[in-house]
Amino acid sequence: xxxxxxxxVGGGLIGRCLAWRVSRCGARVALYDSADSQGMNSAAxxxxxxxxxxxxxxxxxxxxxxxxxxxxxxxxxxxxxLPIPVFYRDNGTLLLWHVEDTGEAARxxxxxxxxxxxxxxxYLEGSQVADVxxxxxxxxxxxxxxxxxxxxxxxxxLKAVGLALEEAGVESHWETAIDDSNRPDAGIxxxxxxxxxxxxxxxxxxxxxxxxxxxxxxxxLSHMLRLLHPxxxxxxxxxxxxxxxxxxxxFESDDRSPASVRGILELLTSAYSIIPALAxxxxxxxxTQVRPALPNNQPAILFDPERRILRLNGLYRHGFLLTxxxxxxxxxxxxGRSSGRWPCLNVNCSVASFGLLNTSAExxxx
Numbered sequence: 001x002x003x004x005x006x007x008x009v010g011g012g013l014i015g016r017c018l019a020w021r022v023s024r025c026g027a028r029v030a031l032y033d034s035a036d037s038q039g040m041n042s043a044a045x046x047x048x049x050x051x052x053x054x055x056x057x058x059x060x061x062x063x064x065x066x067x068x069x070x071x072x073x074x075x076x077x078x079x080x081x082l083p084i085p086v087f088y089r090d091n092g093t094l095l096l097w098h099v100e101d102t103g104e105a106a107r108x109x110x111x112x113x114x115x116x117x118x119x120x121x122x123y124l125e126g127s128q129v130a131d132v133x134x135x136x137x138x139x140x141x142x143x144x145x146x147x148x149x150x151x152x153x154x155x156x157x158l159k160a161v162g163l164a165l166e167e168a169g170v171e172s173h174w175e176t177a178i179d180d181s182n183r184p185d186a187g188i189x190x191x192x193x194x195x196x197x198x199x200x201x202x203x204x205x206x207x208x209x210x211x212x213x214x215x216x217x218x219x220x221l222s223h224m225l226r227l228l229h230p231x232x233x234x235x236x237x238x239x240x241x242x243x244x245x246x247x248x249x250x251f252e253s254d255d256r257s258p259a260s261v262r263g264i265l266e267l268l269t270s271a272y273s274i275i276p277a278l279a280x281x282x283x284x285x286x287x288t289q290v291r292p293a294l295p296n297n298q299p300a301i302l303f304d305p306e307r308r309i310l311r312l313n314g315l316y317r318h319g320f321l322l323t324x325x326x327x328x329x330x331x332x333x334x335x336g337r338s339s340g341r342w343p344c345l346n347v348n349c350s351v352a353s354f355g356l357l358n359t360s361a362e363x364x365x366x
Contacts (some may be wrong), residue, residue, distance in 0.1 A: 004030040004171065006334070007186035009178045011035070012042030013154075014312055014323050015192030016161045017078075021327050022334070023168040024081075030184060031170055034177040034196070039158040043194060046211055046289035048237045048245045049154035049320045051075055054121065054146045055093050055226060056321060058111045061298060064318060067325040067342055072150060074324035079152070082160040083167055087240045090150035094124075094133055096140050096274060097228040104228045109144065121146050135221050135275065151224055151237055152320060183307075190330070191311045194292040195254060201302075201313055206254025206290040209247065209317065210263040212271075216281035217242025227270055234270035243284070246271045250317065259286040291317055299326060301333070301345050 004027075008019040011033030019031040035041035053068030072090075079086055097105040112121055122145040129136055129143045136143075165172055179199075183189060191197055198204050221238035237245040249263045264286055272278050294300055294314035299322060302311040312330065315322055329345060 002028070003185055003187070004028040005187040006030075007032065007184040007189045008192060009033075009184070009189060010192035010194060010196065011037070011172070011174065012039060012192065012194060013044035013047075013158070013319050014315065014326060015190075016158070016165060017323055018190060018192060018312070018327050018330060019170050019172075020161050020164050020168065021331060023165070023170050025331065025335070027334075029168075029170045030173065030186065031165065032173045032176050032178045032184060034175065037162045037172065037174045039155075039162070042158070043209075043289045043291045043315075044154055044158060044319055046209065046287040047154045047319060048211065048235060048247050049152040049157070050093075050149070050224060050235070050237060051151060051321055052093050052146070052149040052224065052226075053321060054112070054149060055095060056318070058108045060318070063342060064298065064322070068318070068321040070328075071321060071324040072148070074328065075150060075152065078324060079157075081164075082157075083163045084160050086156045086160050087153035088150060089238075090148055091223050092145060092147040093149045093224045093226055094129075094136075095144040095146065095226050095228055096136075097142075098273065099141075101229050104230050105142070105144075108228050112144075120148070133221065133223050133225075135219060139274075145223075149224065153239060154320065183309075187308070188334070189307075189309045191309055191313070194313065194315075195290055197292075197311065197313055201294075201311065203295055204292050204313065205252065205295075207293045207316060208249075208251040208253040208255055208288060208290050210249040210259045210267065210286070210288045211245060211247035212259075212264060212267050212283065213285040213287070214244045214246060214278065214281040215242055215284050216244055216278060219244065219275060219277055219281070225274055227274055229270065232266050232270040234267055234274070236271055236274060244278075244281070254290050256288070256290055259288045263288075291315070291319070299345055301326070301330065 006022050007030045008015050009032045011031050019029050023029045039045050051072050053065045057065045124143045124145050129140050225236040227234045234248045246267050293316040297316050299314045
């Protein structure tokens with residue numbers, strides 16, 4: 001293959017998605033990652049795959065929610081273009097709280113009202129909670145229901161995009177570490193290494209997260225569940241084949257060692273308080289990963305014109321929520337169509353002069 005138009009360094013979630021989408025625009029693309037094609041070393045491997053822009057308003061900047069709402073529209077389009085089906089469900093989220101945490105629920109409601117009053121959030125009371133999610137029975141007298149929020153099977157998606165890269169003829173270099181000494185020769189290099197870019201982005205910090213995967217086929221959840229709690233805001237995400245993903249721990253650390261006893265106890269105790277029947281679930285896996293975050297917990301697109309490197313980083317815990325929108329913005333930068341819609345991305349560049357992507361009618365739909 002001759003010199004590629006775009007070399008993507010980092011084959012985690014955003015890196016492989018960018019390589020896939022750029023290749024669909026007719027550009028020659030090469031992808032490099034220090035791990036194998038499965039993506040097991042990426043933060044996305046240990047994610048719950050939630051696309052929940054409304055509930056993110058509670059603890060994130062309103063721009064993050066707006067970008068997530070845009071991604072929510074893009075996800076079905078992306079999935080329809082993959083070579084194999086990927087589990088996806090958009091039944092929405094139930095926000096739950098115990099009576100002693102009514103204050104936290106009031107805070108969440110206040111944030112939802114003040115930041116995004118136009119969002120559709122239903123207040124449920126009494127039997128309405130069980131009507132929406134029968135598995136909860138009468139344990140929660142009140143809840144907030146956010147319809148249409150979605151989740152995607154994170155590992156199934158990584159696999160499907162890997163296959164799409166093969167079909168598109170992307171030159172994939174797995175198990176190939178890249179640094180300044182062996183940076184690939186390309187029209188532009190896009191650095192999507194996450195924490196791997198720490199030496200170049202000194203402000204990056206790690207946020208450690210832990211998850212548990214359970215097998216509980218007798219528990220039939222239709223919605224994602226989030227517990228509103230000041231210390232343990234756990235989520236329970238139902239997957240296919242009777243699996244559940246339980247997570248939400250966040251420690252300021254770049255420690256990649258196995259899951260801690262404290263973290264797992266917090267997760268399982270909180271999840272059990274939501275669904276006591278989880279006591280009989282089988283533990284399939286404990287996992288942990290470190291997510292890259294910038295000081296403001298917002299993503300950034302940064303361009304180094306001298307070295308022709310475009311850096312995408314700082315997705316924090318919003319990888320699946322933000323990736324389609326950020327990839328769309330980068331496609332715009334590469335083709336001269338930057339939207340400028342997302343100030344929180346801190347876009348400091350214009351790379352359209354490289355002429356790396358065409359602007360044909362075919363490309364306009366991306």
